[in-house]
Amino acid sequence: AVGAAFGLRDSFRYASGIILGTVAVLLVVATGITAMLASVPTLTPLLAVASAAYILYLAFKIATAPPLAARTGGAARPTFLGGFLLAVANPKAYVAIAAVFAGTSSAGELDAGLKLAVLASMIVAIHVLWLLAGAAFARFLRKPLASRIINLTFAATLVLTTALAVIP
Secondary structure (H helix, E strand, O other), rough: OOOHHHHHHHHHHHHHHHHHHHHHHHHHHHHHHHHHHHHEEEEEEEHHHHHHHHHHHHHHHOOOOOHHHHHOOOOOOHHHHHHHHHHHHHHHHHHHHHHHHOOOOOOOOHHHHHHHHHHHHHHHHHHHHHHHHHHOOOOOOOOOOHHHHHHHHHHHHHHHHHHHHOOO
């Protein structure tokens, strides 16, 4: 959305913040802090409900977002700090990264280092690709019908993937 609304040049700081914030989440998860929190039985349901509520809130915001053409032109340019804080506060990142580290392996430190390298590379690639896709889709997102269809599709996909993740 930021790439579509502000273009590549003005969104690069924000995307850099998201990338570094997500790498920070990766390091937090890799050091076991997430596992330590999850080992407290009373926190696990609370964290699950809070994460699900956040994801449903995001889906609602995506589904009800106006087309780019309907937005006011005076919006502030996205910042590095804004992207970083969003990434660090994103429970989906913690859950997704923890799922990778939850896998068992006998390789020990080599396996953990490889997971760190692969995930860090994926974080960079995924966020850069989303930024490029946002900038590329900007003209479609300015058309009300196309924007509504795209937003509803993304929102439904977010809800569906969340449901699949929590249903045993």
